[in-house]
Amino acid sequence: MKDKRKEILKDLLGEFGSEEDRDEDPVEEEEYPLPSEKKVSSVLEKVQEEEGEEEEKFTLDKIMKKPPKRAKKVRKASDGLKAEIIEEGLIPKYNVSVPHFSDKEELIFNEVREKLVEVAVSRKIGMMVTNVVFDSDDDIRAIIDVIARQVNRRIDQQTPILDARLKDGSRVNATLPPVSADGPTLTIRKFRKDPLTVVDLINFKTMSSHLAGFLWLCTDGMGVKPCNAIIAGGTGSGKTTTLNTIAAFVPPRERIITIEDTLELQLPHSHVLRMETRPPNIEGKGELTMDTLVKNSLRQRPDRVIVGEVRGSEAITLFTALNTGHSGMGTLHSNTARETITRLINPPMNVPNIMIPALDFIIMQNRMYRAEGGSLRRITEVAEVVGMEEGNVQLNRVFEWNNVTDKVEYVGIASQTLREMAEMRGVG
Numbered sequence: 001m002k003d004k005r006k007e008i009l010k011d012l013l014g015e016f017g018s019e020e021d022r023d024e025d026p027v028e029e030e031e032y033p034l035p036s037e038k039k040v041s042s043v044l045e046k047v048q049e050e051e052g053e054e055e056e057k058f059t060l061d062k063i064m065k066k067p068p069k070r071a072k073k074v075r076k077a078s079d080g081l082k083a084e085i086i087e088e089g090l091i092p093k094y095n096v097s098v099p100h101f102s103d104k105e106e107l108i109f110n111e112v113r114e115k116l117v118e119v120a121v122s123r124k125i126g127m128m129v130t131n132v133v134f135d136s137d138d139d140i141r142a143i144i145d146v147i148a149r150q151v152n153r154r155i156d157q158q159t160p161i162l163d164a165r166l167k168d169g170s171r172v173n174a175t176l177p178p179v180s181a182d183g184p185t186l187t188i189r190k191f192r193k194d195p196l197t198v199v200d201l202i203n204f205k206t207m208s209s210h211l212a213g214f215l216w217l218c219t220d221g222m223g224v225k226p227c228n229a230i231i232a233g234g235t236g237s238g239k240t241t242t243l244n245t246i247a248a249f250v251p252p253r254e255r256i257i258t259i260e261d262t263l264e265l266q267l268p269h270s271h272v273l274r275m276e277t278r279p280p281n282i283e284g285k286g287e288l289t290m291d292t293l294v295k296n297s298l299r300q301r302p303d304r305v306i307v308g309e310v311r312g313s314e315a316i317t318l319f320t321a322l323n324t325g326h327s328g329m330g331t332l333h334s335n336t337a338r339e340t341i342t343r344l345i346n347p348p349m350n351v352p353n354i355m356i357p358a359l360d361f362i363i364m365q366n367r368m369y370r371a372e373g374g375s376l377r378r379i380t381e382v383a384e385v386v387g388m389e390e391g392n393v394q395l396n397r398v399f400e401w402n403n404v405t406d407k408v409e410y411v412g413i414a415s416q417t418l419r420e421m422a423e424m425r426g427v428g
Helices: 002-016 019-024 037-051 053-064 137-150 198-203 209-223 239-247 290-297 314-322 337-345 353-358 416-425
Strands: 104-112 115-122 126-134 161-165 171-175 185-189 229-233 256-260 272-276 304-307 327-333 361-369 375-389 392-402 407-410
Touching (some): 126 137, 198 209, 209 407, 209 416, 239 304, 239 327, 239 361, 256 290, 290 304, 290 314, 314 327, 353 392, 375 407
Parallel strands (some): 256 272
Antiparallel strands (some): 104 185, 171 185, 361 375, 392 407
């Protein structure tokens, strides 16, 4: 029986290379890929057929202990026979295990109830603790190191924060002690290969068809006056998704320049220049800030400047551009349309009050949690900037979310911006 067991395990584990080879150079984990799910299943069936369920469990336990040291793809379920190795659940090139469900949105690796585990965020269910358990801080640190090398960034005690983009577009944030006092953490925000469209947002009830048509007119500008807009909301409210959807309404003839900390926007246009900020190197040199890139974009004849997230001195540069004939869009963190104005005119943005009327609309988006689990993303307010009165910015609410009907409804106030566009176009 021992010889047969050894033969079967050798058949499977041969794909990893010998244990001696792995110990010699544990860093080169990509040389020892995991066996496919089909391979695991076929071997386990063979074991069960010839040796019984107990021997199958023993074999599976052996398999679980064999992956390379830097790739802990172990799913510790209460029943060992239900443990899985899922090849499709790997982020290519990074050896990071992920839950096997299709709507995963974010992956969080940190300590939960004194255990190092993986927490997943599902679009339908919300946040949940998975059954992926790590043996020690070193396991998560090893994954962080692999990612840091792949993106050519540094993370150590002197630079304990890593913010980067994976090759598949996913955003990664990692921290090390002393920043994260309880040990290393890793958060991966998954990147959608197929960006959502306006039809998707209507079906999700994020916006109504009426609002979609309104935003289409505003963004297109009827060929005479494209609107400038800020999509505001909290973290994870879907601001960037909505920005990406609305930006698709920009006429295809326009030259668009996007500026982001981490590339996320996926516009369908052929004439798009994407720019990404860069942190300083180890010597503290070579940094490219959002403000630097916004200033540079204005020298490249843009028809539309889109800033992924407005939060610092780039706000003045952007609003200077909006006041000198350029069209622009962006996102900003705030809770209400009025708070958006307050944030813009105060540090660290410091946009002068007199420049704010260059902004046409503030689109507020929020994330609400459902009692049965999961969350909803809704555009809760569309406010129009209609000018200044006694030094204060005046806002008109054009659309608002009705929490009873769960619809984004037109308030009934005529849009000043649309009226001006119609007059310029000669439409009655």
